[in-house]
Amino acid sequence: MFGKETKNIKRVFDDFKLEHTDSLKIRRIGAVSQNGFVVELPFTRGGYTAYGVLKSSATEEADNLFYEAFVGIFINKLTALYPCFVETYASYVYKDKTIYSKLKEGSSVNKDELVKGLIENKSLSYNMILKQPLLKESCYESQYFAVLIQHIKGVTSIHDQMVSLKSDKDFFTVHLITYLFQVYCPLSIMANDFTHYDLHTNNVLIYTPSECNHNKTISYSSSDKYIRMIYHYTDDTDVEFNTFGISKIIDYGKCYINDTSAKITSKKFYHELCKASPPHSNCGYDYGYSALEEERPYGSYHYICSQKRNMSHDMRLINIIWNTSGKYSGENSMPFRQLMTNMFYKDKYSLENDGFDHGYGTPEVSSESYFNPGDPIQNVRDIHSALKYLIKNEEYFALENERIFQGKTKIGEMHIWVDSDRKMEYRPTI
Numbered sequence: 323m324f325g326k327e328t329k330n331i332k333r334v335f336d337d338f339k340l341e342h343t344d345s346l347k348i349r350r351i352g353a354v355s356q357n358g359f360v361v362e363l364p365f366t367r368g369g370y371t372a373y374g375v376l377k378s379s380a381t382e383e384a385d386n387l388f389y390e391a392f393v394g395i396f397i398n399k400l401t402a403l404y405p406c407f408v409e410t411y412a413s414y415v416y417k418d419k420t421i422y423s424k425l426k427e428g429s430s431v432n433k434d435e436l437v438k439g440l441i442e443n444k445s446l447s448y449n450m451i452l453k454q455p456l457l458k459e460s461c462y463e464s465q466y467f468a469v470l471i472q473h474i475k476g477v478t479s480i481h482d483q484m485v486s487l488k489s490d491k492d493f494f495t496v497h498l499i500t501y502l503f504q505v506y507c508p509l510s511i512m513a514n515d516f517t518h519y520d521l522h523t524n525n526v527l528i529y530t531p532s533e534c535n536h537n538k539t540i541s542y543s544s545s546d547k548y549i550r551m552i553y554h555y556t557d558d559t560d561v562e563f564n565t566f567g568i569s570k571i572i573d574y575g576k577c578y579i580n581d582t583s584a585k586i587t588s589k590k591f592y593h594e595l596c597k598a599s600p601p602h603s604n605c606g607y608d609y610g611y612s613a614l615e616e617e618r619p620y621g622s623y624h625y626i627c628s629q630k631r632n633m634s635h636d637m638r639l640i641n642i643i644w645n646t647s648g649k650y651s652g653e654n655s656m657p658f659r660q661l662m663t664n665m666f667y668k669d670k671y672s673l674e675n676d677g678f679d680h681g682y683g684t685p686e687v688s689s690e691s692y693f694n695p696g697d698p699i700q701n702v703r704d705i706h707s708a709l710k711y712l713i714k715n716e717e718y719f720a721l722e723n724e725r726i727f728q729g730k731t732k733i734g735e736m737h738i739w740v741d742s743d744r745k746m747e748y749r750p751t752i
Contacts, residue, residue, distance in 0.1 A: 357385055359426055
């Protein structure tokens, strides 16, 4: 799960080939949305079970899943460094449209039908993705491209937790802080090279590796196991906290990437796509690639442009939490509420940006402006700094974080080396 046995797990399941799915347990998860639908695939082999989800588009205009596979190549490099990302396993195109229809309708499908109905785009690599014939096909067959990604059973979204626990003191002043730090620390480190562009409360999932109630009504009282998270910084300081849950960022269909080691960017993908896309398709705009289009005029698509960076846009997650009514406002809530308030503070750093622009996006402010409590927060680096300060310096946080987990069992420690290429380490204690 956390990198230690990833290669062995993939070897056991033969790189998650569809031949190893359990026919009796293949099922669609949730309803068909405007963008698409997902099918849970249990993989079983040698007495082991692992899960993946097959994401498919609902229409040809939905976010193109071939681009999500492209982003997944970059994300896969990060899964060994940070626990908040999920792995992309494979890219497919439906050969049999009947299988597509059956999965979309939620009808029963067995593994033999899957194997025959889906063609894998071999070797998930930049070389494969950027080939002209496949890029062209991803336009003509945009509705029928699919992507297989890592799936973790028993997760809840931050949205679900906000609905159930927003007025809970411990959730709002401790647990939510730890979940957000797990998200914004990596986003801050990668601010120049990665923007999610769709970071909302349903796209951050919380995985609880213990016997926790995973229903809509969430209670931590049944959790008796926790993990100690330790983030090591290059200046020899650490950020440490206990947590029941590990944050997982999902849905990479609009992301900007800059893979410096491979010299590959989202803009490179866009240029290759324009060469391959059908005439009069506006470089794939009509086939699910609209987020890659240049902004004309600036801000016309909620400041989303997947071919360039925007280190302020992923503040959207905090913005949604800020606008959630009925949040806890009692003891110890002020530090986090002040952090959210500072996102709307206009001063010399803001220029054209008066806080978060609206519900879906905001212009980029690249200069860092948070150095002390009360300073404005303009981008993911500022949020990371503010959350880091809160965890390390607000006296209540250490005391409450210790109190909540008193008498619980620490199952392990997760060590993450910030701003470093050193792989994270999970060290079990039981």
